[in-house]
Amino acid sequence: MGNREDLLRGAKQCLIERGWAHTTVRDVADAAGVNHAAIGYHFGSKDALLTQALVEAVGELSEELARRVPVESPEERWQALIDTFTTHRRLWVAQLEAAVQAERSSEVREYLAAGQREGREGLGGSVPLALLSGLMLQWLVDPANAPSASEALTELGEFAAEVGT
Template identity: 45%
Template structure:
């Protein structure tokens, strides 16, 4: 690997181990075995490096999410059982990537004071919505339509809420069956649109 790749690997390791807000440029340089000056040369700033590392790490974590969904799709053809299996399987992804999930929440809290970070997260959010819409439907990709963005936003909200609850108290986080029951209860309370 070159210095740039070493810096990305070190920054990702720091995000997992120290979080977004507590990672210093020196931490990244030490973790990557590269000089402090290399951060500025390759990325311009520590913040730009951490933002790039976070986006790349989220993409890598997306592969783990995809594996859970694919396993659920292969295990059963029943949509309800598949839904439950996905949300149960995601707990393993939460555990494996706990540091990155926590770092994302830290980054969200700092985005209001960091325009570069806010821009990077907004860009990733739209891509994430379309990715989740495709993933949960078992498709390689979906078109950028209002319906697919809405579907993705729903899954994104479920995922973020589930992770937040799991980070706070894993033993109290909802199960896949809890999610299915909640979805049914909410859907039952939403009237069908009037015919046009």
């Protein structure tokens, strides 16, 4: 692996272990086994590197789900996504931290906006993306009372029927 790939690997590790807010340039460089100046050379900034690492990590999770989960029913697909809120909790928390960083960094905002566009495309629109985001928050904050896929889809159907009348 080259420095660029090592930095991405190290950044993913740091995002999972430390989160966005507590990851420093030195942390990433140490995890990657490279000089911290390589971050600027390859990515321009720590934020750009962390954002790219986050995008790749979420992409890897999506690929893992695609391989693992049969495309049997919407409920099974949604339940598999919900399950990742527990199995990949730290990755989802890092994504929330990135959203906060986007308020102060146009660079991070641009990367996340591109990720949202991909998410809308992959999930089938803005409403499924909003549903995923809301479910994620519920599962991260109050997992004991967060809805299952079946409950969420039932409530969504009831809401759609109410709005349609």
